[in-house]
Amino acid sequence: MQATLEDLGQLKRAFQIEVPLEEIKSTYDAVYQRLRNTRLNGFRPGKFPKGWLDKRFKIVMQQEVEDTVIPRYLNQALHDHELSAATQASIEALEFNRRSPLSAKLLFEVKPDLELPDYTKLKLERRTPEEITKEELDKEIEGLQQSRSRPVAKDNPVVEDGDLVRIDFEGTVDGEKFEDGTNENIVFIIGSDRHPELQPHLLGMRPEETKEVDVTLPEAFEEDAGKTAHYTLILNSVERMELPELDEAFFANWGVNTEEDFRE
Known part of the structure; x- marks a missing residue:
């Protein structure tokens, strides 16, 4: 070679x-x-x-x-x-x-050649860490719960805020398809930053239901932004996101036994 x-x-x-x-x-x-x-x-x-x-x-x-x-x-x-x-x-x-x-x-x-400074000449300033507030800890725990949530079947399968949906959609502008305007079996949570232009129209829908809507395209669609798109929405499934219990098993993931230990 x-x-x-x-x-x-x-x-x-x-x-x-x-x-x-x-x-x-x-x-x-x-x-x-x-x-x-x-x-x-x-x-x-x-x-x-x-x-x-x-x-x-x-x-x-x-x-x-x-x-x-x-x-x-x-x-x-x-x-x-x-x-x-x-x-x-x-x-x-x-x-x-x-x-x-x-x-x-x-x-x-390739990796760059770096010249390390003489660390013996560096001066360090000791700072006292800022105290974490109760509200910040509450928000952190809520985020950790959401990160470990799992989808479960709904007794009443109607789309609500926070649900996990699986949809097909096809959009056109002036009768013509446009970039990123069509997709199948796409999955996201209502309330997330995925397809915010479609989420309000999905609320209240049931599985296998089809809906025709007109939507003003947001800036993410670049050259098509601001245009009115006609969408056909098909809801394939809807599930609710179940949060884990704040128990010993949950906090064990972060090396502690209880919520009190976590907050300390």
Whole structure:
């Protein structure tokens, strides 16, 4: 394997990796043999539609390259050039076939060289921590409860504030679909920051109910912001979010036994 390093400025680097055919051929052959053992409906063992093997080889081999081959050679190249990558490498170019060497161009960033100051000359100022108020602790505990809440079935399955909903929606502006205006089986909690433009119209709906509404699109829709969109909303399911009890099991998650211990 030959790896040529290119400095792209600042922390950006690139490796041009060339793997000779004799070095990569065993990997090619292993992938090709796996494909030859594939059985397709309607074909005898070892028989395939014309061109199927070569087409599938390109697809499967590319996945093999991305998952195992590139990481192996990248680690070797980093070691040889005494570099430490700060980001995961991306493949900018990749070329291979069963009868040719493999070549790839990998982009990544390296860790900066930092000069640490002489810590013995640093002056530290001791500060007394600010006292946490009861209201702040109450809010913290409430947030922890919500983070460990779980969805449960509702006796009366009508959408209310705080419920977890699963919906389909399709929106159009002047009869035309727009970016992010259509989705299926999207899940969010009423009262969260997800799709605030749709949430008021979901209140009171029941599962399998469909509703047609007009909505003014918020700033998140960028070029469509301010336009009136017509939505078809379908409620697939609704569940309520059940908060955990503030018991010993709950506070054990944070290394204490009781709420009193937590507040201390």
